[in-house]
Amino acid sequence: xxxxxxxxxxxxxxxxxxxxxxxxxxxxxxxxxxxxxxxxxxxxxxxxxxxxxxxxxxxxxxxxxxxxxxxxxxxxxxxxxxxxxxxxxxxxxxxxxxxxxxxxxxxxxxxxxxxxx
Amino acid sequence: xxxxxxxxxxxxxxxxxxxxxxxxxxxxxxxxxxxxxxxxxxxxxxxxxxxxxxxxxxxxxxxxxxxxxxxxxxxxxxxxxxxxxxxxxxxxxxxxxxxxxxxxxxxxxxxxxx
Numbered sequence: 001x002x003x004x005x006x007x008x009x010x011x012x013x014x015x016x017x018x019x020x021x022x023x024x025x026x027x028x029x030x031x032x033x034x035x036x037x038x039x040x041x042x043x044x045x046x047x048x049x050x051x052x053x054x055x056x057x058x059x060x061x062x063x064x065x066x067x068x069x070x071x072x073x074x075x076x077x078x079x080x081x082x083x084x085x086x087x088x089x090x091x092x093x094x095x096x097x098x099x100x101x102x103x104x105x106x107x108x109x110x111x112x113x114x115x116x117x
Numbered sequence: 118x119x120x121x122x123x124x125x126x127x128x129x130x131x132x133x134x135x136x137x138x139x140x141x142x143x144x145x146x147x148x149x150x151x152x153x154x155x156x157x158x159x160x161x162x163x164x165x166x167x168x169x170x171x172x173x174x175x176x177x178x179x180x181x182x183x184x185x186x187x188x189x190x191x192x193x194x195x196x197x198x199x200x201x202x203x204x205x206x207x208x209x210x211x212x213x214x215x216x217x218x219x220x221x222x223x224x225x226x227x228x229x230x231x
Contacts, residue, residue, distance in 0.1 A: 006159075009157070034219055034220075036222075041205075041225070041227070042224055042225065043121075043123075043207060043222035043223050043224045043225050044160075044207065044209075044222040045222070046219050046221075049219050090159060090160065104150070104162055104165055104175065105150070105162075105209075105220055106162075107152075107159045107160040107161075108159055109157060109158060109159035110157075110159050
């Protein structure tokens with residue numbers, strides 16, 4: 001069964017500092033990978049996604065993520081955070097094209113990001 | 118504007134009552150999903166449907182029921198059999214089975230048992 005681990009429950013960074021949120025997945029084949037962001041009391045917004053090809057993917061709001069198959073990781077990065085980036089971030093894994101017809105997303109438990117001035 | 122609409126935003130239920138959460142999408146998406154969110158547990162899949170008149174149980178289906186009579190609608194009923202229904206419920210949809218695509222989310226319904 002597919003699974004996602006986000007080892008950091010809560011991260012605090014200073015405004016303007018760089019950010020890396022960790023995500024490790026477990027899946028038997030090449031997965032689809034996603035990062036979503038959630039503001040309090042709101043739904044989830046897609047930041048970026050990886051399906052195939054270039055392992056470094058660019059997303060919205062200046063975020064990027066790198067797929068590393070050897071490490072089963074898909075870490076999210078941003079070179080300089082803004083106060084508006086404070087939110088909860090979720091990594092998710094989908095079954096990939098090899099499991100057609102059984103699509104469902106599995107989410108990690110989330111990382112809450114706090115930004116300090 | 119196209120999107121996913123969940124209603125109501127806040128819902129209060131007395132113990133022992135069934136309650137239905139609405140989810141409507143006008144994106145012409147085939148697949149729809151219901152997730153439950155609790156603090157520190159991420160999102161857990163309750164039910165999902167990949168086509169009209171068909172749906173599958175997710176990881177925590179006990180105490181819940183769904184229907185998919187129309188492509189645009191996927192209501193979730195929280196029954197009295199659900200022992201701990203207080204949570205934030207999120208509905209999502211995605212365009213087509215097996216395609217390279219992501220899920221789009223509604224704004225959620227917060228259910229509180231009083």
